[in-house]
Amino acid sequence: MNVFINLDFESKEPIYVQLIHQIIEGIAKGKIQPGEALPSVRSLAADIGINLHTVNKAYQHLKQEGFILIHRQKGVVVNPEGVPEADDAYRDQLKSKLHPLIAESICRKVSEQEFSELCSQLFTEFNEGKGGK
Amino acid sequence: MNVFINLDFESKEPIYVQLIHQIIEGIAKGKIQPGEALPSVRSLAADIGINLHTVNKAYQHLKQEGFILIHRQKGVVVNPEGVPEADDAYRDQLKSKLHPLIAESICRKVSEQEFSELCSQLFTEFNEGKGGK
DNA sequence: CATCTGTTATAGTTATAGTATAACAGATGA
């Protein structure tokens, strides 16, 4: 039941953010199914070799975004209802994150087509995971 | 010659990062042309109401990425040769930035088409700026 | 020679990230 978490302690990206991303990717690829349990804050922290609070910080964020449910005594579970679908707030947020990426791409003469193909590659990569497992 | 810089001091995004993004966007939209001069670290800092070192940090980063040239006594200029075109390193970096965005989008049932259209909107938005000004 | 440029150095504050313990409260299973 051990988790596919790969952290880069040298990265400038905070550990708890990496954790959030890895878990979201796990859900996106279907490696973790809705309703499935995640390790407790203590066991995951011990497995990875980090502090309990760092894991808790990531879990709290995922909970607030609707990715997981936390039962006080039972533990952590991927939202059985599935992740809340995109709303306008999410789209705005997504847009503001894409904004600087596309600005720089334009400066570097990346065409809209090439950019789109790159996104397509990533989408395919995630969906292959779903079929495979 | 005053610059279209809009900073959000409440944002969790560091000021110098916002500065970097705004200048890159200015170049992407053609508001600042290659060869054109940018304000000195001191004057820009004074205009915005921030410290000289914060501006310098942003300029240094833009210099290292090839967006601007810095002549020790003349000042700062948008790279007359144009911004270095995308290479493999840049594409890898771009991919790793898109990765978590697409993962979350998949979880939230954003289709590849919708995602692609969103990118297309942003591309168009930047290129409109070029025709207009 | 005063004034502009970027650059460098030093120092201080504030906030965030991460760790280290400890304790609490509710549920579970022996």
Added chain:
DNA sequence: TCATCTGTTATACTATAACTATAACAGATG
């Protein structure tokens, strides 16, 4: 009943990043 698991909360400490505040230096310009 009791040890053990769960998440939660509190406190404290270290390290680093972000930002500010001065000050000074070196080279070019008018």
